[in-house]
Amino acid sequence: MSERDEHEELYGLAGLGRSLERTLAEICPVASQLPPAELTLPPKPEFGDVSTPVALAVARLASRNPREIATELGERWCAGPGAAVCARFEVAGPGFLNLFLSDEWYRGATRQMLALGGDHGRDVLALAQRQKINVEFVSVNPTGPLHVGHARYASMGDALCRLFSFAGHDVTREFYLNDFGSQMLKFGQSLAARYAQRLGIEMPVPADGYLGDYVLEVADRLIDEVGDRYLMAVTAAAPDATRLPDEVVDEIKMWGRDAILARFRVTLERLRVPFDVWTSEASLYAGGTAYRGFAGEVGKALRELDTEGELFDSDGAVWLRTTDYGDDKDRVLIRQTGAPTYFLSDIAYHRDKMDRGFEHLINIWGADHHGYVPRMKAMFSALPPHDPERLELIIGQLVNLLESGAARRMSKRSGDIVTVDDLSDAIGVDAVRFFMVGRSHDSTLDLDLDLAVEQSSKNPVYYVQYAHARICSVLRNLADGQGDPGDPGDPLSAPGAVSFGDVEVGPFERNLARALARFPLVVLDAVERRGPQRLHGYLGELAAEFHVFYRNCRVLTDDPEVAAFRAGLCVATRTTLAKGLELLGVSAPESM
């Protein structure tokens, strides 16, 4: 690393931390055995601008007093690599090293962030960590509209994908359409019954069928499309929809699937969730040569499991011995009736995903499916490359709806549900996206519908968006007043070239600049922990720092260096807020 690069590195918090660790390794070679420690932002200004507990961590390994190590590290680093950016240091408490950064560090950090623009925080993953990842989420039977739970998984899944991609992973968003099996049969029969009713034939929706109004709408469109093509079939079967011939139900079912699927696409597009791949479960049973009576990907999967010796026959069914891999019971793949289970489809599906060259698979599921996890892990142990680590299952807890303070129960079959579109109508897509990633995926989420409809300033998304709009306004005023886009001192026209002279950096500017400098660390943290709520929380904090800064520091001032520096902070904040909101799928309005 050249001296100049090394100097530039110090203007980012990650680089600052690395530099400290290199110096620490010179003092205590065992330090290199430890995972990289993070710089922390101290709770009080007396504790410095940034702080590190790294001496505490290494003290035990080195069998040395942590305060001694911290002192030696501080002396050595501040006199050497950190000389230009660190004003002084203190050792506090049990062995914290607190660094007091110079104004030059703040100017340099701001200059660097401006030069990076929208790339501030991008590609934070080391090259070796970057992977080709498939993220499967929302996946559902196409038997009815998406509900609020799906809004959560869609928002979280998409935010994770955006974060992954920004951090350096190669990401594919995939939707698995469960258009096969008994639920689809019920749906087909329900739709056929509604169709029959529209033609004046007595045929109730079968028991356990789908009663929602949307089935009526789909039936209307079916009639528009095919007229009375199935009149004879439904007349013959009436009044029992379950007596309809298979080929008729199949046709109606697939027609219904396409209608529901079209709605999914519209809903998800509105929610700004762009799926790259849609895979149909039914399609896994088509094509190729049959094995054990199954064609397509399913046949391939069965053949491979047989090759691996993982299948056995019992009670007239075909089983996978998942108990060999930690599941608490073996699982049926082909029923006594000869019909495949959902698990068999899933094996074929995941085998195919691996075949498509993904290094890592992530599935996001609702908590009501968590009992399925052990058999999925077992599947990955049974199939080449026999590595359950390749599959990561993120279990999202459920969403409770509160109405007038009481829980609202929903039933999918009866059609009494709050849909994603209902929610988007009520509070807007920005609020849905922001709210749904506001807490950890393993906490249940209570959504207060009364509050959601209120659309007031209680909604935290406005707080962050307002900070962005406010900055845009300030910068518009700045451009109007100074109006010289060719001025190299204008951070708007040449953000990377501004030096800010030796302008003094006040406490509000320091806080804002430090918050901005944290962004790459937040992105990395959110990616590694699969926690978009960390970015959500950070954006609130960054917006708060900006609002305080704005309150205390006039940007439009007579001193050109002060104005340039403050405008530079504004530009960097605007860019960072916009990027952070974009990563959550939320818009960044220029005025409000």
Added chain:
RNA sequence: GCGCCCGUAGCUCAGCCGGAUAGAGCGUCGGACUUCUAAUCCGAGGGUCGCAGGUUCGAAUCCUGCCGGGCGCGCCA
């Protein structure tokens, strides 16, 4: 009964791969607009981090047990 998740301020929750005096929003109370957007800011009040043990220099964080709540435990998906 077994498994997974949760239990932190009046409410909703962050923080949890051990670090300094546990944070935010909402609600409550009191302040701040002749100056770049008051959807903002400042201040006050509010806590046995469910309980009990254990590990540690140090525990909201790790381990064990218990209590309370959610979700699962099909040859459904």
